[in-house]
Amino acid sequence: MNITEENPLQPLACNSFSLIIGVICGSITQIKPLLNDINTLRLLSYLQNIEVHILANGEKRSDVDKVATLIFAQKNSPIAVTYGTEQTKVLSIGQARSQIQKCVGKKMLDFTHCYAWILDDDMRIPNEAHAYLTWLPAFKKNKIDVLVGNFNGGSPNPPAHGIRVQLNDLIHNLKWLNGLQENQILPNRERENERFRLTYPDYYYDLSRKHDEHLGMPYWITPECEGESVLEAKHRVIKNVFKILTGEPFLRPLIVPISKNPLLDSKPSCNRGGNTFILNSEALLKTPNAILLTNGEENRRSDMIWAIINRYYHSLTIQSVSFPVYHHRFVNVKAKFNLHKTVSEIRGAALYAAMIHYFESNPLNKWHNLPSNGDIISIAYAEYVERRLLQYSENFSVITQQLKIIESEYLSAHPSINSAMKEIKTWVSKENFNTIASMVNNADNNIDIVGFIASLNTQIDAFCK
Incomplete structure (x- = not known):
């Protein structure tokens, strides 16, 4: 599959290497398209070995194996499949990540020239990957340890975090289309959209900390095919409105251009998601997905805390790079507003923001003095939680x-x-907001940020054993 109309990135001449792909499988339906994409990589001459390591977490390992065996059944296929330990219960996402990363890290040691690719099971590998994978040895040569890739298609954020901008697009596009002759050819406003994306990188996200000007600006519907009429475009908009609830891209898709020179354009980042390239096995073998617990419940963003530990404790170099995969949302899943996940996301995002602010605001703030400064992180955490709740309140009001x-x-x-x-109206009700605020505030009375920060060294030491 292609995710860009034009691919400026050229393959880089490189020596052959082995690639280990780690995936947590929560759904056979979701992972099957990804496994089919992985199967196309077997044709790449520079990949000496390909191994797929799957942790079945919510599906039976035997059922996943049946699907994988059928897909990777070609003769002389360089693709091997291994599995994590059979789970008696579904692991939390943080626990599952720590487990699969430790296994993949150990497998990397079996090969001389080897890199790993950790993917979520709802990702799709684009054809452009055939070119950008050739750049991994060059990043390794430049002493890069981890590359954080990005996404096209669906936002990695919960669907509820893109409702405001998409309703804004719905209103603007219907008003624009209603002012045109129904039988005329739909004008192509992609140039305006492109400028918009370049100016506001978080253009798809209601809760951006980078900017808020994008919230009231429209993203225009563009022709699906040559000669599409205004009436056909209007019907297409109406037909796909329900996708606002599922998070599948339609009105405001996430589009990330691939750089012509990834080495030059990569930037330091700990903003890790479900598309990560590991060039140094130590990043997987020495670093857990440290989990902030509230009343025994796991908060989200442990993958970003993993990146922070690698960067500031192990002094590894982590860069963001424009190597996108396609985030394939499934529209057949019944959409619902998950209050517990929402609250977990608020707390996880606040912890990540507080820790990043601590290290980036003052170059004298090093890991060795972090445990004694847990109170600073705790105060910043509370401020970010309050700020996020204000964003939610404003968002719900505007959406209404x-x-x-x-x-x-x-x-x-x-x-x-x-x-x-x-x-959508039920999602953004006053009752829902009051419940979110109450859950956050009640939980924060029982959350120990200072204790969590003080425990990190112990968690890291235990994981390394």
Whole structure:
């Protein structure tokens, strides 16, 4: 599959190497397309060996093996498949990540020239990967230890974190389309969209800390095919409105251009997600996904804490790079607003922001004095939580007003979107916000940020054994 219309990145001449791909499988339906994509990598001459290590977490290992065996059944295939320990219960995401990373790290030691690729099971590998994988040895030669890749397609954030910008697009696009002749060819405003993406990198995200000007600006619907009429485009918009609830990209897809010179354009980052390249096995073998617990429940963003530990404790070099995979959202999954995940996301994001601020705000702040400065992290954490709750409050208020505009101006002409609008209305209700705020505040009375920070060295030492 292609994710860009034009691929400026050229393959780089490199010596052959082995590639280990680690995936946590929570759903056979989700992982099957990814395994099919991995199977296409067997044709790449520079890949000496390919090994896929799967941790079945929510699916039976035997069922996953049946699917993988059918996909990788070709004769002389360089692809081997191994599995993590059979789970008697579903692991939390942080526990699963620590387990699979330790296994993949050990496997890297079996090969002389080897890199690892840790992927979420709902990712798709684009054709462009055939070129950008050839750049991994060059990054290794430049003493880069970890590369944080990015995404095209669906945002890695929860669907609820993109509702405001997409309703904004729905209103602007319907108003624009209604002002055109239905039988005329849809004008192509992709140049405007491209400038918008370059100016506001978080253009798809309601809760950006980088900027907020993008929230009220439109992202225009562009022709699906040559000669598409205004009426056809309008029907397409209405038909796909429900995707706002599932997080599948439609009105405002995530599009990341691939750099012509990745080495030059890569930047330091700990903002790790479900697309990570490991060039140094120590990043996997010496670093756990440290988990902040609240009343025994795991908070999110442990992968980013993993990156912080690698960068500031182990002094490894971690760079973000424009090597995207396609985030394949599944629209057949019933959309719902998960309050517990929302609260977990708020706390995890606040902890990550507080720790990053601690290290980046003062070059004198080093890891060795972190345990004694847990109170500074704790204060910053509380400030980021409060800031995020204010963002939620404002977001819910604006979305409520957007729904009123849609109801008064567009619902009678397009009654089929009513069910989606009703569902969104329940998501952003005052009751939901009050519940989120109450859950966050009640949990934070029982959360020990100082204790968590003080425990990190012990967690790291235990993981290394």
